[in-house]
Amino acid sequence: MSETTKSTVQALYFPCTVFKTQKRMDDYGADDMRCGDLSATQLKTDFNLHNISSKVNPYTLTLFQQLKSMPYGYSYDKNPESKKITRQECVRILFNEFRHESRSFAFYGPYKHLIEKMIDYMQNGNGTPFRDLSLDAALKEKILSSLSSNDSSSLVSSHL
Structure with a gap:
């Protein structure tokens, strides 16, 4: 580096912001926090969400035919009819x-117990x-354990 292109290091004044996200936490006006903002076509083409359920087609509001219990196993009805719901x-x-x-991810x-509480809240919340x-306790535990490890936030904190 030549003398004319050398950058000067400026002192940090505390407190200082090292990183700031583009979207605020709990910003319910953010474009990615809206319900129903994507069309069925966008969900299928942009995100490849075609067969998202084994029980129902949410795009056509059609209930899939389920296996029927028989004395010797399961069977499909020979004359299936789509049921609109x-x-x-x-x-x-x-x-x-x-x-x-x-349940297979939180067994x-x-x-x-939190995942089902969160799903219930998503379904019934306002x-x-x-x-x-x-x-809150899990988040606190994660923060405290990350401060004692070599993750990026602890590395940044240690250099400040």
């Missing part, structure tokens, strides 16, 4: 399926933030 029934089925599928530990003391 209401939007509310479709939502109920999708959330129940969401709860069921989430043990002190926070295993858009207010989800709050739970055990979630």
Whole structure:
């Protein structure tokens, strides 16, 4: 580097902001916090969300034919008929399926009950933030453990 192109290091004055996200936390006006902002076509083409449920087609509000219990196993009806359902029934089925599928990701530990509470809140909440003391405790534990490790936030903090 030549003398004319050398950059000068400026002193930091505390407190100082090292990083700032583009979107504020709990910004419910943000474009990615809206419900129903994407069309069915966008969901299918942009995100490849075609077969999202094993029980219902939310795009056509059609209930899939389910296996019927028989004395020697399961079988499909020989003359299947698509059953139309209401939007509310479709939502109920999708959330129940969401709860069921989430169990394989949260089957043990002190926070295993949280996923179903969060899904219930998503389904029945009115858009207010989800709050739970055990979630707060989990976040606190994560922050404290990351401060003692070599993650980026602790490295930045140690150099300030």
